[in-house]
Amino acid sequence: MSQDILVVAEHLNGAIADVTYEMLGKGKELASATGGALICAVLGSGVDPSSLGCADKILNVDHPGLADFNPEAHSTVLSSVVTTAAPRLTLVANTSMGMDLAASLSVKNDLPLVAYGLNVAIEDGKVIATSQLYGGKICAESELEGDSVIVSVLAGSFPAAAGRMDGSPAVETVEAPAAVTDTRLRFTGLIEPEAGDVDITQQDILVGVGRGIGSDEHLPMMEQLAKALGGTVAASRPIVDNKWLPKTRQVGKSGLKVTPKIYVALGISGAPEHIEGMKDAELIVAINTDETAPIFEFAHYGTTEDLFDVVPALIEKLT
Amino acid sequence: MNIVVPIKLVPDLVEELEINDEGTDLERDFLSYKINEFCDHAIEEALQLKEAHGGTVTVIGVERDETDKALFTALAKGADKAIKITELDEAAPTHVVAKAVCNVLAGMEYDIVMTGVQAADDRDGQLGVLLGSYLGIPHVSVVSDVSIDGDTIALHKEYAGGVMARYEVASKVVLGVQAARQTPRYAPVSRVRQIMKEMEIEEVEAADADVAIGSTLRRVYTPEKGEGAEMIEGSAEDIAGKIAAVINEKRGG
Numbered sequence: 354m355s356q357d358i359l360v361v362a363e364h365l366n367g368a369i370a371d372v373t374y375e376m377l378g379k380g381k382e383l384a385s386a387t388g389g390a391l392i393c394a395v396l397g398s399g400v401d402p403s404s405l406g407c408a409d410k411i412l413n414v415d416h417p418g419l420a421d422f423n424p425e426a427h428s429t430v431l432s433s434v435v436t437t438a439a440p441r442l443t444l445v446a447n448t449s450m451g452m453d454l455a456a457s458l459s460v461k462n463d464l465p466l467v468a469y470g471l472n473v474a475i476e477d478g479k480v481i482a483t484s485q486l487y488g489g490k491i492c493a494e495s496e497l498e499g500d501s502v503i504v505s506v507l508a509g510s511f512p513a514a515a516g517r518m519d520g521s522p523a524v525e526t527v528e529a530p531a532a533v534t535d536t537r538l539r540f541t542g543l544i545e546p547e548a549g550d551v552d553i554t555q556q557d558i559l560v561g562v563g564r565g566i567g568s569d570e571h572l573p574m575m576e577q578l579a580k581a582l583g584g585t586v587a588a589s590r591p592i593v594d595n596k597w598l599p600k601t602r603q604v605g606k607s608g609l610k611v612t613p614k615i616y617v618a619l620g621i622s623g624a625p626e627h628i629e630g631m632k633d634a635e636l637i638v639a640i641n642t643d644e645t646a647p648i649f650e651f652a653h654y655g656t657t658e659d660l661f662d663v664v665p666a667l668i669e670k671l672t
Numbered sequence: 673m674n675i676v677v678p679i680k681l682v683p684d685l686v687e688e689l690e691i692n693d694e695g696t697d698l699e700r701d702f703l704s705y706k707i708n709e710f711c712d713h714a715i716e717e718a719l720q721l722k723e724a725h726g727g728t729v730t731v732i733g734v735e736r737d738e739t740d741k742a743l744f745t746a747l748a749k750g751a752d753k754a755i756k757i758t759e760l761d762e763a764a765p766t767h768v769v770a771k772a773v774c775n776v777l778a779g780m781e782y783d784i785v786m787t788g789v790q791a792a793d794d795r796d797g798q799l800g801v802l803l804g805s806y807l808g809i810p811h812v813s814v815v816s817d818v819s820i821d822g823d824t825i826a827l828h829k830e831y832a833g834g835v836m837a838r839y840e841v842a843s844k845v846v847l848g849v850q851a852a853r854q855t856p857r858y859a860p861v862s863r864v865r866q867i868m869k870e871m872e873i874e875e876v877e878a879a880d881a882d883v884a885i886g887s888t889l890r891r892v893y894t895p896e897k898g899e900g901a902e903m904i905e906g907s908a909e910d911i912a913g914k915i916a917a918v919i920n921e922k923r924g925g
């Protein structure tokens with residue numbers, strides 16, 4: 354039975370995503386404990402592998418049809434790569450791209466999958482994965498059976514620094530299957546976010562508002578607080594989906610990653626997808642009536658008082 | 673086009689989640705269930721497409737508490753047909769549910785399957801991707817802005833930082849919907865009640881799905897709290913005062 358760990362590299366516009374280094378760092382640790390090799394699969398076109406030096410070997414599937422992520426093409430190729438490499442464990446990012454890869458690999462290659470991985474270990478030869486479920490309120494520990502298994506890993510679970518290593522690992526070129534060019538699904542372009550609004554990634558002070566504000570009628574109050582603080586209003590995803598604020602204000606997995614000095618979270622539960630975007634703020638203050646809200650695990654200060662009672666009082670204190 | 677939307681009931685996350693004495697699952701007796709919010713978005717996007725281009729919307733749910741209500745609510749919003757899958761264990765893993773949904777789809781004419789992008793309560797992958805893979809049709813996760821032009825379906829897939837990829841497909845496809853183009857519509861209770869009298873839910877028994885998911889749940893627990901937040905108590909006034917103080921200290925420093 355192979356003890357190799359295979360990490361699927363994620364990249365967009367030629368840039369390798371941080372989560373790839375996170376998985377490589379973790380993969381290295383697992384591979385050295387089990388005596389296997391750390392393999393990194395790169396499915397793309399002209400991707401520069403020089404920062405993937407943490408891996409012992411790179412399986413490079415280089416084809417113009419893989420230049421932009423295509424769930425159909427990439428999952429077909431990954432399936433054949435995993436069939437050939439037969440790793441003990443395949444690590445895929447639990448991201449927008451990885452979601453399309455991990456579950457389809459599980460079906461195509463008939464391999465067990467555990468998703469939303471916060472941690473993965475090999476104990477007594479068994480792969481154990483910890484998933485983050487229920488919006489971050491519950492963790493679930495699973496044991497995966499079989500010689501080859503898949504875990505999809507949440508971004509931010511491991512330090513990226515551990516896997517970011519320059520070097521020149523052995524690069525093995527893998528021929529792309531013909532199917533890559535005749536997919537039913539066609540990639541037709543990337544859309545970059547609109548500029549023009551304030552850049553929340555450059556702000557020192559952010560007031561993050563969530564569904565707990567109830568209605569857009571209450572936004573002016575939140576703006577007033579932001580003004581009193583000398584900051585800007587940012588938001589969780591539902592606020593943006595409701596079109597109460599533009600997409601440029603969205604903090605999180607599918608929004609922006611922010612690292613302000615101060616982040617005041619108002620009526621935000623702290624779902625993992627939101628936390629991913631703001632957990633590195635220097636000071637986090639959370640106001641949420643639910644004492645079990647995961648946001649309190651990341652906040653430095655918190656209160657379960659109603660935000661509509663605290664915010665007006667706070668505005669008064671600050672002005 | 674004919675659109676099928678599988679919908680899922682999930683525990684309401686705003687409520688406290690307790691773990692059973694064995695530490696193997698949630699204490700389910702007192703949980704309240706509601707439709708997964710991303711399913712609501714999938715229903716909305718499907719109805720928007722139907723209203724613009726014709727076709728039908730069919731919702732499918734697995735029998736459990738609240739399934740009938742969720743299906744009737746979808747009908748009240750404008751879906752044409754509702755199917756309930758019976759004889760399937762409530763705790764069936766997503767791979768098994770995906771197989772069961774495949775079996776239902778086998779007897780239907782459909783062009784697009786729209787699932788919610790993910791649900792917060794399971795660990796073995798997202799149904800939409802599993803479904804597409806079992807059916808051998810393309811799948812895309814984290815989708816918004818679906819449009820139809822003749823036989824071609826166009827859509828956006830969201831990445832981090834507000835970057836989106838555009839795709840087109842002229843075959844059957846499964847889309848894991850993240851967000852509808854507008855806030856999901858609301859169906860008044862009176863309308864739902866009326867629909868319950870006028871329409872029926874079709875029931876389909878799940879065929880035996882012989883899928884071993886290959887993983888066992890060992891333990892369920894609430895995450896160990898790290899340092900956690902220092903909780904501020906007192907009147908709103910006191911709390912505001914303390915928050916202002918820590919913020920001012922940080923601003924000053």
Ligand SMILES: Cc1cc2nc3c(=O)[nH]c(=O)nc-3n(C[C@H](O)[C@H](O)[C@H](O)COP(=O)(O)OP(=O)(O)OC[C@H]3O[C@@H](n4cnc5c(N)ncnc54)[C@H](O)[C@@H]3O)c2cc1C
Pocket residue numbers: 562563564565566588589590591592603604605606607608609619620621622623624625626627630640641642643646658659660661686789790814850
């Ligand atoms: C692929 C994917 C990507 C995603 N990307 C993002 C992302 O980039 N950013 C993001 O934010 N989310 C993202 N999400 C969504 C995420 O899963 C959550 O649904 C979302 O973060 C919840 O937002 P919320 O905290 O505002 O709402 P909720 O989870 O509904 O929380 C509202 C909170 O307000 C509290 N509250 C209610 N009333 C009051 C009151 N009067 N006073 C004080 N507190 C009150 C409640 O206790 C509750 O905790 C993504 C999801 C997926 C599947």
Ligand SMILES: Nc1ncnc2c1ncn2[C@@H]1O[C@H](COP(=O)(O)O)[C@@H](O)[C@H]1O
Pocket residue numbers: 677678679680681708710711714732733734766769786787788789790791792793794797798799800
């Ligand atoms: N038991 C189920 N019944 C019907 N639809 C489901 C079920 N489980 C998952 N789905 C669909 O798949 C989406 C993602 O859920 P999940 O696969 O649990 O992450 C949901 O929003 C539903 O659209």
